[in-house]
Amino acid sequence: MKIILANPRGFCAGVNMAVESLETALRVFGSPLYVYHEIVHNRPIVDRFRAKGVVFVDGISEVPNGGTVLYSAHGVSPEIRRQSVERNLRAIDATCPLVTKVHIEAVKYAKEGYTIILIGHDGHDEVIGTMGEAPANMVLVESEADVEALNFPADVKLAYLTQTTLSVDETKGIIAALKRKFPQLTGPSKDDICYATQNRQEAVRDLVPEADVVIVLGSQNSSNSNRLAEIAKQKGRAAYLIDSVAELRDEWFRPTDTVLVTAGASAPEDHVQACVDHLREKFNAAVEPRTIREEHVNFPLPKELRVLTRK
Known part of the structure; x- marks a missing residue:
């Protein structure tokens, strides 16, 4: 054989940063420490941290008032951030910077009056967070069949964004279908797939x-x-x-x-x-x-932890 x-x-650099962030937060704050959603989508990593006293939650209301919560690498919506402030939580943002880039693009397009077509998987944590940035301006498509079902006026301003973890080939096909159907479509200057x-x-x-x-x-x-x-x-x-x-x-x-x-x-x-x-x-x-290709990308720890670890 x-x-x-x-x-x-x-x-990847985003996962490295998120895992290191959680390890650092455990050292600094101890347990129980709360993470909104799985820190990354990997069962052995989640199980390892759970054994150390980390509590993974799917609702911010599950975190006790004044507790410490770490946002997963997949990002969160502004509503989750608002609820964290309301509950006086110490929030550590371990969102992958490449996901944050998509969030920033969504906000920019929404402010400019675009309807945003997000290419992604329904229910994925990253998609939920991204759509939360501009829910009134955003529609989700998962396939070329979904594109065919879209119906917008010819004069509507349209932009597209993508989930960062999609198939490159499949996404190219969906973008091509969007551009054929909506010639006015615009998109980010660089590919969102990480x-x-x-x-x-x-x-x-x-x-x-x-x-x-x-x-x-x-x-x-x-x-x-x-x-x-x-x-x-x-x-x-x-x-x-x-x-x-x-x-x-x-x-x-x-x-x-x-x-x-x-x-x-x-x-x-x-x-x-x-x-x-x-x-x-x-x-x-x-x-x-x-x-096949070398990688030399590193992301720093979230600023909330950089400040603490420098002390």
């Missing part, structure tokens, strides 16, 4: 022709991890999205297979290595790391 270990894979999402998709797309089986480390509720498995399946390969080596099944493999191993942007590297170690032990697999 041969393992192709894709690079880049795993943690660099890490694009790079991990590019690595799978480039390397999957050499593979028989693809293993993606990531959780079922991770949008960007699901996209990696989808790309592999679209290329006709067997692809499995798993959280850890405990879910790996030996019957998925033949002893002579070439196995592509990658990880979504919120999946920890120790789980990748555990899967590689299992395949080495079980199938005497040789590992070949393959780098």
